[in-house]
Amino acid sequence: MLIKQISVFLENKSGRLNEVSQILGDAGINISAFSVADTSEFGILRLIVSDPDKASNVLHESGFTVRESNVVGLNCPNQAGALARALKILSRNEISIEYLYAFSMGNSASVIIKPNDTERCIEVLQKNKLELIKASDLYKI
Amino acid sequence: MIWNEKMECATRDEMKAIQSERLVETVKRIYHNVAYYRDKMQQAGLTPFDIEGVEDLHKLPFTTKSDLRDNYPFGLFTVPMSEIVRLHASSGTTGKPTVVGYTRKDINMWSEVVTRSLCMAGVHKNDIVQIAYGYGLFTGGLGIHYGTENLGASVIPISGGNTQKQIQLMQDFNSSVLCCTPSYALYISDVLNEAGIDPETLNLRVGIFGAEPWSEAMRKEIERKLKLRAIDIYGLSEIVGPGVSCECEYQQGMHVHEDHFIPEIIDPVTLEPVADGEVGELVFSTITKEGIPLLRYRTRDLTRLIYDKCSCGRTLVRMEKCKGRSDDMLIIRGVNVFPSQIETVLLEMSETEPHYLLIVDRENTLDTLSLMVEVQEQFFSDEVRKLQDLRKQITHKLESTLGLTVDVKLVEPKTIERTAGKAKRVIDKRNI
Ligand SMILES: [Zn+2]
Numbered sequence: 001m002l003i004k005q006i007s008v009f010l011e012n013k014s015g016r017l018n019e020v021s022q023i024l025g026d027a028g029i030n031i032s033a034f035s036v037a038d039t040s041e042f043g044i045l046r047l048i049v050s051d052p053d054k055a056s057n058v059l060h061e062s063g064f065t066v067r068e069s070n071v072v073g074l075n076c077p078n079q080a081g082a083l084a085r086a087l088k089i090l091s092r093n094e095i096s097i098e099y100l101y102a103f104s105m106g107n108s109a110s111v112i113i114k115p116n117d118t119e120r121c122i123e124v125l126q127k128n129k130l131e132l133i134k135a136s137d138l139y140k141i
Numbered sequence: 142m143i144w145n146e147k148m149e150c151a152t153r154d155e156m157k158a159i160q161s162e163r164l165v166e167t168v169k170r171i172y173h174n175v176a177y178y179r180d181k182m183q184q185a186g187l188t189p190f191d192i193e194g195v196e197d198l199h200k201l202p203f204t205t206k207s208d209l210r211d212n213y214p215f216g217l218f219t220v221p222m223s224e225i226v227r228l229h230a231s232s233g234t235t236g237k238p239t240v241v242g243y244t245r246k247d248i249n250m251w252s253e254v255v256t257r258s259l260c261m262a263g264v265h266k267n268d269i270v271q272i273a274y275g276y277g278l279f280t281g282g283l284g285i286h287y288g289t290e291n292l293g294a295s296v297i298p299i300s301g302g303n304t305q306k307q308i309q310l311m312q313d314f315n316s317s318v319l320c321c322t323p324s325y326a327l328y329i330s331d332v333l334n335e336a337g338i339d340p341e342t343l344n345l346r347v348g349i350f351g352a353e354p355w356s357e358a359m360r361k362e363i364e365r366k367l368k369l370r371a372i373d374i375y376g377l378s379e380i381v382g383p384g385v386s387c388e389c390e391y392q393q394g395m396h397v398h399e400d401h402f403i404p405e406i407i408d409p410v411t412l413e414p415v416a417d418g419e420v421g422e423l424v425f426s427t428i429t430k431e432g433i434p435l436l437r438y439r440t441r442d443l444t445r446l447i448y449d450k451c452s453c454g455r456t457l458v459r460m461e462k463c464k465g466r467s468d469d470m471l472i473i474r475g476v477n478v479f480p481s482q483i484e485t486v487l488l489e490m491s492e493t494e495p496h497y498l499l500i501v502d503r504e505n506t507l508d509t510l511s512l513m514v515e516v517q518e519q520f521f522s523d524e525v526r527k528l529q530d531l532r533k534q535i536t537h538k539l540e541s542t543l544g545l546t547v548d549v550k551l552v553e554p555k556t557i558e559r560t561a562g563k564a565k566r567v568i569d570k571r572n573i
Contacts, residue, residue, distance in 0.1 A: 007523035009516045011553050037525050041532070042516075042551050046523055063555045065521045098524050114523065 001122045002070040003135045004052035005112070009065040010036075010043040020045060020059065027058045032138055033112060035101035046101070048073075048112060050139045070118050073133030074111040074125060078104045083111065086130055090115065093124045110138070144260040144292075145253070148400045149455045153448075156456070159400050161194030163428035168192045168201070171434055174219040177212055178436070195403065198426060199414060203437045209239040209379065218242050218433050225432055230278045231378045238278075241378050242432040248287065250429055251381050254398040255288020258387030261396060261453070262347050262372040264318050266293035269344075271310060273321035273329075274352065275301040280382030281352050285320050288384060294318070301325065304332045315344040323355040323363060323371070330366035340368040349374050351383055354463050354481065358488040360392075373462060379438055380425050386460055391452045394459030401429045404460060405437070406446055409467035420445045420477070422467040423460065441467045443479060471501055471567065473508045476545055480566045483512065486538045490520070498557045503571040511548040512539070515557055 010016050017036070024031060030050040037044045049055045052068060059066045076082040083102070090097065095115045102111040110133055115121035125132055143149050151159070169189045171178045181202045182188070191200060209217060218225065225242040243251065264270065270289045274281030282300055289296045297310055301321065307329060310316060319326065326348055333340055345367055351374035363371045375395050376383035385402055386395035397404050406421040407414055415421040423440045443466065447459040465479030472478070480499060487495035496515040501508060512535075520531055532549050539547045558565065 005523065007521070009521050009528075009551075009553060011551075011556070016553075039525060039529065042528065044523060044525060044528070060518075063553070065516050065518055065554055067518060067521050067523055069523045098526075 001072070001126075001132050001134070002118060003048065003073045003112070003133070003138055005069050005071045005114075006047045006049060006052055006055050006059070007067045007069060008045040008047070008059060010038075010045050012038065012041070012043055017045065019062075020047075020064070023058055023062050024049060024055055027054060029055045029058070032140075033101065033103055033110070035099075035112075037099065046099075046112075048138055052139070069114070072113045072115060072118060072121050072125070073135070073138050074113060075131040075133050076102075076109045076111055078107050078109045083109070086111070086125070089128050089130070090121065090124060093120070095121050095124060142260045142265060143453075143455065144257040148398075149257065149396070149457050151400075151456060153456070156399060157195055160403055160428060161196075163400075164195060164198065164403065164426065165189075165192055167426075167428050167430075167434050168436065170219055171436065175217055177208070177216060198403065198405065198437070201426075201436050203412070203424065203439050204435050205439050206239060206379070210237050213237045214240040215242065217435070220244055220431055227283075228278075229280045229283075229378050229382065231280075239379060241280075244431040247381075247430055247432050250401060251284060251384065252287040252291040254381065254401060255284055255384035256291045257398060258374055258384045259288055259292050259294070259318075259349070261387050261389040261455075262318075262349055262374075263370070263390045264289075264292065264294060264347055264349075268294040268317045268346075269297065269314055270294050270318040270320065271297040271299060271307070271314075271316035273299055273301055273307055273319065273325060274383075280376070280378045281322075284376070284382035284384060285349065304329055308333060308336070308338065311343050311345065312338075317344050317346045318349065319345055319347075319367070319369065320349040322352050323350040323359055324353060326350055326363050326367060326371070327359070330363065334366070340366065343368075345369040347372060349387075351375055354465070356481070356485045356488055357462065358485060375460070375463070377440060379435060380427055380440075381430065385425070389451060389453040389455065393451065394447050394461050396451065396455050396457040396459050397446075399458055402427055404446060404458065406444070407439075409441075409443075409470060410472075417448070418445055420464060423463075439467075443467055443470065469567065471499075471569065473501060473510050473545060476543065478510070478543055478545065482542055483539065484566075486535070486542055487514065490535065490538070496554075496557045497566065499567045501567065501569045501571055508571065509548065510545055511550060513550050513552045513557060515554045516551045517554065 033048040035046050056066050098114040100113045172189045185202050224244050226245050227243040230238040230240045272285050276282030348369045348371045360371045372388045374383050374387045376385040386397040388395050403426045405424040409422040423442045423444050425438050426436045427434045442463040444460045444463050465481035469480055498513045500511045535549045
């Protein structure tokens with residue numbers, strides 16, 4: 001149930017994002033989802049890709065600072081209030097969220113969550129019958 | 142053990158008397174034998190009669206590395222070549238090397254100060270001393286070698302490099318003392334680690350490390366990785382080579398063999414002596430050397446002197462670990478800043494060598510200091526908050542160390558240019 005996410009440190013320089021996608025593309029790695037967190041000082045690019053280990057290696061070899069971390073993928077119905085319900089369950093169980101990003105397609109929405117406690121987050125979501133995304137499914141998107 | 146108790150434990154007054162007598166004699170000898178010095182003294186309106194003791198030392202003109210270069214190769218020697226038994230040279234980063242010559246008496250004096258230094262470090266005649274400093278024109282190898290033999294310990298003159306062999310001999314010969322540069326000591330520890338050799342299985346007890354500046358953090362790392370006591374030894378070929386000063390087992394500054402080399406601390410800008418205990422540029426006058434005695438030689442090393450009696454019982458003045466080079470010193474808003482201070486802060490936060498660049502600029506009339514640090518994988522996080530904390534932490538530590546606010550900018554690896562040899566750590570954009 002754990003999903004491997006690749007994070008890349010970016011200085012706020014133009015063209016670096018482009019470079020990352022080029023390197024991954026050349027290595028035949030597909031990007032399923034990504035988000036950029038940026039401050040006035042720097043940015044962090046977070047990626048879900050088809051082959052996280054390979055992506056980590058090729059980026060590292062190209063001189064990027066890369067880190068792999070585990071996140072949780074949640075499948076929500078694409079309707080009003082669905083995400084709020086899931087988040088309420090997590091907060092009631094004292095799981096805080098460092099960050100999340102989401103994308104919706106057709107009838108469902110996929111949410112990537114970085115909780116403070118990954119194991120417990122999965123446990124709580126499962127117990128509440130919320131649908132988790134399997135890593136293998138997400139890497140294929 | 143204290144090798145030469147009479148000299149190493151003399152009272153301040155006794156030491157002053159010894160220094161005065163030797164200084165007066167040295168000045169006379171130089172004045173009468175070296176035209177270059179005679180001209181310099183005459184230009185300063187001085188004759189040897191003006192120097193009656195150490196209290197007159199400050200009247201003498203300084204000697205710099207360029208004086209040695211201008212007189213390349215033998216222009217500053219005070220004895221004919223027939224008296225010289227050894228030549229050493231240090232490779233200059235620019236231009237010609239500087240050459241030093243030793244008489245037989247000089248070699249004996251050098252051996253004596255190295256022997257004293259080894260005793261300070263706790264080395265004794267039963268030790269097996271692996272000398273991994275380079276042998277050759279560089280003073281490191283042969284300097285330590287003669288001192289070790291003089292002490293009566295067993296020398297392994299392996300010289301630098303060939304790390305596999307170094308390790309094999311450590312294992313087979315039971316080396317108890319390792320002498321090399323601190324960076325090579327760290328390298329050896331890495332190779333040991335890769336080979337799966339536990340340093341506890343070796344017989345190493347003491348490391349005598351020098352010939353390059355190293356921080357307290359690096360000392361801790363070496364001691365932890367090699368399981369030995371890491372002792373700092375200081376020297377420069379112009380003065381004699383390694384053994385000008387050395388730490389004792391209390392590791393609270395390096396005792397200067399001041400019956401041979403008189404240390405002074407000056408302000409590198411005004412060239413005036415600083416107040417007692419203040420940091421400034423270290424200057425040495427050799428007072429027993431025959432081949433190439435130097436008066437008030439500017440080392441460019443920054444440190445301060447400690448005159449308190451040491452716990453080891455020696456009264457020889459101590460110099461602190463060098464804080465950097467006066468050529469590198471920056472004056473920012475009136476505060477002296479040494480890049481090595483920044484390096485120490487960064488080293489404390491990370492296990493690996495930090496890559497950084499310090500940029501000094503002036504906005505309106507105010508100096509600004511910014512620091513670019515490459516974000517390494519071990520402190521990178523996917524969470525913004527953690528990276529901002531890291532930045533804050535560096536800023537705080539720098540502020541408390543330097544007394545200045547530094548604008549810290551995290552940058553990608555390889556952003557800061559790598560150059561072969563010495564890295565460029567400072568860019569000063571101020572047009573003063
Ligand atoms: Zn001592």
